[in-house]
Amino acid sequence: xxxxxxxxxxxxxxxxxxxxxxxxxxxxxxxxxxxxxxxxxxxxxxxxxxxxxxxxxxxxxxxxxxxxxxxxxxxxxxxxxxxxxxxxxxxxxxxxxxxxxxxxxxxxxxxxxxxxxxxxxxxxxxxxxxxxxxxxxxxxxxxxxxxxxxxxxxxxxxxxxxxxxxxxxxxxxxxxxxxxxxxxxxxxxxxxxxxxxxxxxxxxxxxxxxxxxxxxxxxxxxxxxxxxxxxxxxxxxx
Ligand SMILES: Nc1ncnc2c1ncn2[C@@H]1O[C@H](COP(=O)(O)OP(=O)(O)OP(=O)(O)O)[C@@H](O)[C@H]1O
Numbered sequence: 757x758x759x760x761x762x763x764x765x766x767x768x769x770x771x772x773x774x775x776x777x778x779x780x781x782x783x784x785x786x787x788x789x790x791x792x793x794x795x796x797x798x799x800x801x802x803x804x805x806x807x808x809x810x811x812x813x814x815x816x817x818x819x820x821x822x823x824x825x826x827x828x829x830x831x832x833x834x835x836x837x838x839x840x841x842x843x844x845x846x847x848x849x850x851x852x853x854x855x856x857x858x859x860x861x862x863x864x865x866x867x868x869x870x871x872x873x874x875x876x877x878x879x880x881x882x883x884x885x886x887x888x889x890x891x892x893x894x895x896x897x898x899x900x901x902x903x904x905x906x907x908x909x910x911x912x913x914x915x916x917x918x919x920x921x922x923x924x925x926x927x928x929x930x931x932x933x934x935x936x937x938x939x940x941x942x943x944x945x946x947x948x949x950x951x952x953x954x955x956x957x958x959x960x961x962x963x964x965x966x967x968x969x970x971x972x973x974x975x976x977x978x979x980x981x982x983x984x985x986x987x988x989x990x991x992x993x994x
Contacts, residue, residue, distance in 0.1 A: 757918065757949060758784040758807065763816035765802055765972075776802035778972035779816065784951065786917065789944040791960045791980075792953045794969035800953040801922060803969070807951060808841055808920045809833040821917075838866050842911030842919045846926035848903040850895040850910075857882065857891040860909045867914055881909040885939070901932030908939055912948070919943065921952040925959070937962045 765777040776799045784790060792800050805811040806818065809825065818825045820836060842863075843849075850859050857878055864874045882888040885905040895903050904924065911919055921940065925933035933956070941962045944950050952963070960966045960980055968976035 757786045759819040761817040763813045789950040789963035790965045791963040792967050798969040799972040809837045840917045842916035844911050844921040844924045846923040848907045855892050856906050863914050877913050881913050885909045918949045
């Protein structure tokens, strides 16, 4: 699905160059759930931004589903992004003035679906994430855990192949964090590829593979035991 080969990305600020990614190579197959760990500043967000086609590489090769992106146009990247990728952020990034269902419906405006198809998709994820009873609420009226469930609903309403999650539990308490991680695990079990950045070492157990970055390079890349021995939890209760 993804092949990064010798990818580098640097930033220059106040005449000082920072190498965020240093000749990094990484292949990701459909169906993996990769947890990316590493100390602050090691390049985790830079990597996720590149994978999400929100930023460009300086050097190397990035092939996404057979398309080389190093030389692709912005519109090609935008099309691939809208079709294949869902994003989940630490701060939820919901639009304050829109209701739960309006927030969830937003990405569908860029898809070729009619009104009835859009409504059906929104309905399906509202129920799947157990937020149907909050459909007319504004984000400010929701708890952090509920807001993140709305954000996940918005990320999956387009039925993406890949979810990129940047510290999705960074603003949640332990109960809501466990709910969100269980939702991600279930999405992965149903075939969605997930790449997640986290500071929470214990979340590695939800994934299939762990990648540890250090100074813009991969320091560790190892599978997580096939037996993901999580207890089944009541994950979607309020
Ligand atoms: N837009 C930018 N301009 C200048 N420097 C940047 C920019 N983005 C990232 N960097 C630098 O690149 C390096 C990697 O940053 P990145 O945000 O990818 O790290 P990170 O591992 O996600 O950190 P954290 O865990 O603190 O979020 C850091 O030294 C950072 O200061």
